[in-house]
Amino acid sequence: MLIKFFNNLLDFIYPTKCVFCEEVLPINEKDSICKHCYLKIEFITDDREPNLSLFSYDDLTRFSILRLKYYNKIHYGKIFANMMYNKLLKIDNKKYDYILYVPMYIKKKKKRGYDQAEVIAEELSKLCNIPIEKDNLIRTKNTLPQSKVSFEDRAKNVEGVFKVLKPERLKDKNILLIDDIYTTGNTINCCGKALKDAGASIICYYTLAKVIYKKNLDLD
Ligand SMILES: [Zn+2]
Numbered sequence: 001m002l003i004k005f006f007n008n009l010l011d012f013i014y015p016t017k018c019v020f021c022e023e024v025l026p027i028n029e030k031d032s033i034c035k036h037c038y039l040k041i042e043f044i045t046d047d048r049e050p051n052l053s054l055f056s057y058d059d060l061t062r063f064s065i066l067r068l069k070y071y072n073k074i075h076y077g078k079i080f081a082n083m084m085y086n087k088l089l090k091i092d093n094k095k096y097d098y099i100l101y102v103p104m105y106i107k108k109k110k111k112r113g114y115d116q117a118e119v120i121a122e123e124l125s126k127l128c129n130i131p132i133e134k135d136n137l138i139r140t141k142n143t144l145p146q147s148k149v150s151f152e153d154r155a156k157n158v159e160g161v162f163k164v165l166k167p168e169r170l171k172d173k174n175i176l177l178i179d180d181i182y183t184t185g186n187t188i189n190c191c192g193k194a195l196k197d198a199g200a201s202i203i204c205y206y207t208l209a210k211v212i213y214k215k216n217l218d219l220d
Contacts, residue, residue, distance in 0.1 A: 053210035077119030
């Protein structure tokens with residue numbers, strides 16, 4: 001009774017907000033996503049291993065991911081990981097030996113204080129009970145964010161910048177590789193190549209959001 005009272009009081013002082021629209025959620029609401037946003041989010045259901053994504057990257061999801069990346073909303077990472085986990089339950093996730101993530105350049109991570117892909121991967125690792133392999137796949141250069149580079153130059157921007165420090169640990173292993181956004185796939189493909197070169201067996205990409213290029217049907 002007393003615990004319930006204090007929990008309600010805490011909810012009142014620090015209300016849970018929807019991670020997408022930032023609306024205050026009803027007291028005792030466990031999921032940090034409102035019903036309205038839940039209906040608006042375009043969950044991706046027609047994808048298959050080895051390239052999975054949770055939802056479409058649009059205005060609603062973009063601003064939420066921006067808050068996770070640049071505005072210290074680190075707890076969003078856990079909420080997203082929970083959502084990603086539900087999709088993993090529908091596949092044979094036990095075949096994966098390790099969870100890895102597309103790493104940020106070390107100095108950049110120190111400046112920001114966290115790496116959002118690592119936050120998501122860490123939580124997913126706990127939920128799935130698949131060990132996370134940290135500090136093995138590294139980014140050797142502080143590349144420009146892909147969003148600041150033209151589409152033509154994106155492959156070159158990340159070419160050869162990822163390195164596996166202990167390849168012997170990944171030999172013949174099945175890897176679930178996590179990142180936040182899949183746009184052209186250049187960044188995650190470069191990581192995938194580094195893991196393959198290190199001897200990894202199966203590599204499945206799993207990103208939080210994916211840019212879906214829709215054909216403009218109005219065009220002639
Ligand atoms: Zn909402």
